[in-house]
Amino acid sequence: xxxxxxxxxxxxxxxxxxxxxxxxxxxxxxxxxxxxxxxxxxxxxxxxxxxxxxxxxxxxxxxxxxxxxxxxxxxxxxxxxxxxxxxxxxxxxxxxxxxxxxxxxxxxxxxxxxxxxxxxxxxxxxxxxxxxxxxxxxxxxxxxxxxxxxxxxxxxxxxxxxxxxxxxxxxxxxxxxxxxxxxxxxxxxxxxxxxxxxxxxxxxxxxxxxxxxxxxxxxxxxxxxxxxxxxxxxxxxxxxxxxxxxxxxxxxxxxxxxxxxxxxxxxxxxxxxxxxxxxxxxxxxxxxxxxxxxxxxxxxxxxxx
Numbered sequence: 251x252x253x254x255x256x257x258x259x260x261x262x263x264x265x266x267x268x269x270x271x272x273x274x275x276x277x278x279x280x281x282x283x284x285x286x287x288x289x290x291x292x293x294x295x296x297x298x299x300x301x302x303x304x305x306x307x308x309x310x311x312x313x314x315x316x317x318x319x320x321x322x323x324x325x326x327x328x329x330x331x332x333x334x335x336x337x338x339x340x341x342x343x344x345x346x347x348x349x350x351x352x353x354x355x356x357x358x359x360x361x362x363x364x365x366x367x368x369x370x371x372x373x374x375x376x377x378x379x380x381x382x383x384x385x386x387x388x389x390x391x392x393x394x395x396x397x398x399x400x401x402x403x404x405x406x407x408x409x410x411x412x413x414x415x416x417x418x419x420x421x422x423x424x425x426x427x428x429x430x431x432x433x434x435x436x437x438x439x440x441x442x443x444x445x446x447x448x449x450x451x452x453x454x455x456x457x458x459x460x461x462x463x464x465x466x467x468x469x470x471x472x473x474x475x476x477x478x479x480x481x482x483x484x485x486x487x488x489x490x491x492x493x494x495x496x497x498x499x500x501x502x503x504x505x506x507x508x509x510x511x512x513x514x515x516x517x518x519x520x521x522x523x524x525x526x527x528x529x530x531x532x533x534x535x536x537x538x539x540x541x542x543x544x545x546x547x548x549x550x551x552x553x554x555x
Contacts, residue, residue: 253312253313253316253375253376253378254308254309254310254312254378255306255307255308255312255378255380256306256307256308256312256316256380257304257305257306257307257380257381257384258304258305258307258320258325259302259303259304259480259483260298260302260303260304260305260324260325261303262303264324264325265286265298265303265305267323267324268296268298268305268320268324269286269287269298271319271323271324272287272289272296275291275319276291277289277290277291277296278290278291282297284299284300284301285297285298285299285300286298286299286300286303292309292311293309293310293311294307294308294309294310294311294312294315295307295308295309296315304384305320306384307320339450339484340371340484340485340486341367341368341371341372342367342368342449342450343365343366343367343445343447343448343449343450344365344366344448344449344450344451344452344486345363345364345365345438345441345442345445345448345450345451345452345473345486346363346364346366346451346452346453346481346484346485346486346487346488346489346490347361347362347363347434347437347438347451347452347453347487347490348361348362348382348453348454348481348482348487348488348490348491348494349361349362349430349433349434349494350362350382350491350494350495350497350498351494351498352426352430353516353517354498354515354516354517354542355516355517355521355522355525355541355542355545355547355548356413356502356513356514356515356521356524356540356541357413357498357501357502357505357513357515357540357541358410358411358412358413358416358497358498358501359410359411359416359429359430359433359542360408360409360410360411360494360495360497360498360501361408361409361411361430361433361434361436361437361494362406362407362408362409362437362490362491362493362494362497363406363407363437363438363440363441363451363490364398364404364405364406364486364487364489364490364493365404365405365406365441365444365445365448365486366404366485366486366489367403369403370401370402370403370404371485371486373401373402374397374398374401374485374488374489375485377394377397377398377401378394379394379397379398379485379488379489379492380488381482381483381487381488381491382482382488382491382492382494382495383482383491385492385495388499391492391495391496391499392496392500394492395492395493395495395496398489398492398493399493405441405444405445406489406490406493407437407440407441407444408493408494408497409433409436409437409440410497410501411433412501412539413538413539413540413541413542414538414539416429416542417538417542417543417544419432420542420544426544427456427461428461428465430456431461431462431464431465432465434453434462434465435462435465435466438451438466438473438475439466442473448473449473449474450473450474450475450476451473451474451475451476452476452477452478452481452484452486452487453476453477453481453487454477454478454479454480454481454482454487455477455478455479455481456477462475462477463475502515505540509540511524511528513540517545517547522547525537525541525547525548528540528541
């Protein structure tokens, strides 16, 4: 299956060089939120995001653009097709762990784990699996989640910590990083029941690694635990991020329908205003069932009433 989506971290100099190359090659530029620039030519689209900076290449000519433009003319190295040589650990058996919802007031904290090996990793790469934060469409998240779950040989698990349970746990741990360590440890333990011989687990760096090591139970203490920044570049972690995101957006959608209220994402002014409204209309206990009440604006709105 041809690759139709690709992301890569750039240096500022590489981002500047890419713009020059796109101008030379006749791409049409347009304004796009959160990007340094975005351009299209035919069915190929290129967006360089401010954060990173990071380039997102999409379209049926993605592979050709990577091989003949991005790698030789911008990055100065050939990686496509040589991933196993450049990053052998990604193809070795391991568990990737990621979460969704920790920065959103409404909704649960969802933590997911995915086991991959060489064959599984290649299948997921061919299917276009990437960090969920680079995927802007809910429909695409759900489609890729279905692909992940149906991949032969894969093992996966999702833990959904509802807002009510999350608030209880936060009161107990009094620290988000400890709560995250508990959730990641729980996923790793469950995944090791499914793949007991798995030698390694990888997650994003969110705290002192010892927090997670302390949270692991007996089964998990034998595994090699790795935490690093930008762990979502690993296919197992990227797949876990997609499964976690799918459960999070589905919870918001389904719960909002049940309650007759649209639950927005993030912690924007819209979210803060709705928090104040729901507290007044439905009470503090209701708020604990839909939101993470340790958020500062939730405390502030309570204090001003």
